[in-house]
Amino acid sequence: MKEEEKSIIPDEIISNKIYLIRNQKVMIDRDLADLYQVETKRLKESVKRNSERFPEDFMFELTKEEFENLRSQFATSSWGGTRYLPSVFTEQGVAMLSSVLNSDRAIAVNIKNY
Template sequence: MSQIIIPDEIITNKIYFIRGQKVMLDSDLAELYDVETKQLKRQVRRNMERFPEDFMFELTSVEYEILRSQIGTSSWGGTRYLPMAFTEQGVAMLSSVINSMTAIKVNIQIIRVFTKIREMLADNLSIKLEIEEIKKKISSQSKNIELVFSYLDELIDKKENTIERTKIGYKK
């Protein structure tokens, strides 16, 4: 079984953050799967029971315009229908409705990229938590150092304000 190699960067660049989710658009998936977008959409519409709202949703016209303005319109051309956006689970489900070896192989690669992104975000979160912990410690230490200096200032003030007493004891 030959391996289809698509650089991870190409797949990563086709993942968008819409409605708080990482998604891929139907046209990008069709291009990666080497099928026409209308064929992909047709297969999805024939199998809508496999694509609940958390697997796939159609962009609103406002979302589509915002996305077009971010990406640029030169390669998009005109479309009669709003794009479908597929979450990671939706992309996984696509392999069951698009019956081609290319789609299956590319799908495996896409799922691996989604997994890498998820792992990177988890690593990022743990690093942020560790940084917050360090900030708390530094803040606490700064307060402690300020407290030590204020005590030292008080001691210095007391020493300066004390009256010299005559020494008691034997004199030589």
């Protein structure tokens, strides 16, 4: 991988997008979509097409309470009017997502993330 690809995502950006939910370090689908530079909808479609690759210990949907608790941690709400509860990905889920999306950007995010 080229040196400039390794430096496209500062460490602080990644670490600020990791949350502790259900005693697991996770990243939220929309944050991953932003990092991978794809629409959240496209990310979710890729996961759905490859659902057998994402068991509960790789990815899970937040409960309404978990989502509200997470939203309350942000001073301003940039969540807008989401229709669906977000999915979150564990370390293994992020790695699997990188392989499912199969892009240079996804690989760079995975390498920086863990």
